Amino acid sequence: MLEKIRVVLVNTSHPGNIGGAARAMKNMGLKSLVLVDPKKYPHQDASSRAAGADDILENAQVVATLEEALAGCSVVLGTSARDRRIPWPLLDPREAADRCLHTWQADHTAEIALVFGREYAGLTNAELQRCQYHIHIPADPEFSSLNLATAVQVLTYEARMAWLKYTEQPTHMPEIEATGMLGTAPATHESLELFYQHLQQTLIEIDFLDPAKPRHLMARLRRIFGRSQLKKSEVNILRGILTETQKAARGEIIQRRGEHV
Amino acid sequence: MLEKIRVVLVNTSHPGNIGGAARAMKNMGLKSLVLVDPKKYPHQDASSRAAGADDILENAQVVATLEEALAGCSVVLGTSARDRRIPWPLLDPREAADRCLHTWQADHTAEIALVFGREYAGLTNAELQRCQYHIHIPADPEFSSLNLATAVQVLTYEARMAWLKYTEQPTHMPEIEATGMLGTAPATHESLELFYQHLQQTLIEIDFLDPAKPRHLMARLRRIFGRSQLKKSEVNILRGILTETQKAARGEIIQRRGEHV
Structure with a gap:
């Protein structure tokens, strides 16, 4: 045509x-x-x-x-x-x-x-x-x-x-549907960047990410979280998890357990 | 937004x-x-x-x-x-x-x-x-x-x-609105009826319409002109055409040509 x-x-x-x-x-x-x-x-x-x-x-x-x-x-x-x-x-x-x-x-x-x-x-x-x-x-x-x-x-x-x-030709490559748009406010760009920095640091601390060989890991993770359109409250939850993970990496959890036992 | x-x-x-x-x-x-x-x-x-x-x-x-x-x-x-x-x-x-x-x-x-x-x-x-x-x-x-x-x-x-x-705003101007912008008023019901009478009479005069066997012709024509939402000025134009058609049917056109030849 x-x-x-x-x-x-x-x-x-x-x-x-x-x-x-x-x-x-x-x-x-x-x-x-x-x-x-x-x-x-x-x-x-x-x-x-x-x-x-x-x-x-x-x-x-x-x-x-x-x-x-x-x-x-x-x-x-x-x-x-x-x-x-x-x-x-x-x-x-x-x-x-x-x-x-x-x-x-x-x-x-x-x-x-x-x-x-x-x-x-x-x-x-x-x-x-x-x-x-x-x-x-x-x-x-x-x-x-x-x-x-x-x-x-x-x-x-x-x-x-x-x-x-x-002609049923694609106007774009396939995407995975974003979900969960309803509810609380979306996270700001800054808070997301702070989250990604926190995530990266944590992954390094737990030896999952080798800064010398990053292998697109952060890009892949950004994609995952990018699709999910994180809300503010969700970023807070995730950062809470990271903070606890860092504590674990530093041995604080073991120490704490030792104190309690 | x-x-x-x-x-x-x-x-x-x-x-x-x-x-x-x-x-x-x-x-x-x-x-x-x-x-x-x-x-x-x-x-x-x-x-x-x-x-x-x-x-x-x-x-x-x-x-x-x-x-x-x-x-x-x-x-x-x-x-x-x-x-x-x-x-x-x-x-x-x-x-x-x-x-x-x-x-x-x-x-x-x-x-x-x-x-x-x-x-x-x-x-x-x-x-x-x-x-x-x-x-x-x-x-x-x-x-x-x-x-x-x-x-x-x-x-x-x-x-x-x-x-x-x-927001349900128009992405284009509706046609009727456009018609209104012309400034000229739509034809009145009376003037339309006079037009349809004139049209019918003219069709009879040119032997297109047989009053004994009308076959819904006028109804069809009314539908056509009805859809076009005629304005006063347009009705005048159409009636001018009908008047000249009637003259032709009466042989006035030929006579006039004859005078000139």
């Missing part, structure tokens, strides 16, 4: 944004970039911001009109600011990705366009009317204008997520 | 990326930025890429170590490339946002950190071990390194989406 989605940038002012968009596309597995009447292109800034996505730039089509950019497309989705005069079917980025997926499911040959407007002015109303759907990224209404390349990143990220989920 | 999430950038090389990250954060409603030993900061490039998110930069904390940046944090999530030697609980950005939300639900005062590494080298293993969770953005394995600011955009976007959904 991803190769059926073309990214169309209309009248881009800053070539750096074209490069940034190309990089974002390549990160997410998209290939087809169409530039409608870019202000400065080709340009060094585009290549440097592409940071290795040069193939996307080299294969980019430069056209004069949005009309040409949309040739052959069955579904056109245009990004839009919030308050448009003309009411239109409006999707958030996740819904837009679903729409791409449904289009692909209905017809594997259908071409899809994601259209992005000018840095400061977006798409004109006439351009938005060429789009069947408008996409709004739900930004803070007080500060809602995203950088062009990051807007491309968000939309192509959602398209990739939809594709990975549809 | 969003104000409890701090974005921590470790050892950033390009000040432009700091500005881009600040803009992305502000777009998504986050405020707290912490810079660990940035290479060049403050810097003009940071301010220009911030594009109005100057308050985020002004309030950014600059610290010497990751340790200081994480002070007071209960949950630390670090971005990571895929292939790390030590397996760790790994989340995709959506799951990371859920983890932030669950943390907040368990304790509204808990501080959360999203940690981003160097542009070329990411976070070191030692730094990743300070994180309870690693976040992997599921990029194309062939080209998996995102720009720092766009990575911040993806994670903060997911955090905002999670928050909007949790």
Whole structure:
């Protein structure tokens, strides 16, 4: 599906944004970039911001009109600011990705366009009317204008997520579910670090950990406790155990027993 | 919840990326930025890429170590490339946002950190071990390194989406609301009925509708126009079309052409 989605940038002012968009596309597995009447292109800034996505730039089509950019497309989705005069079917980025997926499911040959407007002015109303759907990224209404390349990143990220989920590819490596979130407050970072220092010291004292050959032991232990999302009270319990363990390592337990016996 | 999430950038090389990250954060409603030993900061490039998110930069904390940046944090999530030697609980950005939300639900005062590494080298293993969770953005394995600011955009976007959904705020503007923003009033019942009468009459005049055998045609048309929630101005347009159609049916168009020939 991803190769059926073309990214169309209309009248881009800053070539750096074209490069940034190309990089974002390549990160997410998209290939087809169409530039409608870019202000400065080709340009060094585009290549440097592409940071290795040069193939996307080299294969980019430069056209004069949005009309040409949309040739052959069955579904056109245009990004839009919030308050448009003309009411239109409006999707958030996740819904837009679903729409791409449904289009692909209905017809594997259908071409899809994601259209992005000018840095400061977006798409004109006439351009938005060429789009069947408008996409709004739900930004803070007080500060809602995203950088062009990051807007491309968000939309192509959602398209990739939809594709990975549809094809049952993992979006991450398996994790073990964190448990026990309810109840008391979670431990702070500092208290956890003090705990890990205490744990390490204790393991050295009981000769379980050889500081000369640590063998990732602390990393493994951090993983274990990290997953369990320790609470403050639990850290206290564990440190109590460590303190007692240290006493045992120092022979205090034996001594105490000796005194009592 | 969003104000409890701090974005921590470790050892950033390009000040432009700091500005881009600040803009992305502000777009998504986050405020707290912490810079660990940035290479060049403050810097003009940071301010220009911030594009109005100057308050985020002004309030950014600059610290010497990751340790200081994480002070007071209960949950630390670090971005990571895929292939790390030590397996760790790994989340995709959506799951990371859920983890932030669950943390907040368990304790509204808990501080959360999203940690981003160097542009070329990411976070070191030692730094990743300070994180309870690693976040992997599921990029194309062939080209998996995102720009720092766009990575911040993806994670903060997911955090905002999670928050909007949790608080039942819309992630996009409902279509009906959009219609209302036009300012023009919806058509009244009376004007709609006059329109339907006009439509019916016109269909009879062009021999499309046989009054003796109506076959639910008008009901079907009413359903179509009913769904579109016509406005007054639109009804006027449609009635103008009907009037011209009636003229055509009466032969006035032909006559007029005849006069001109």
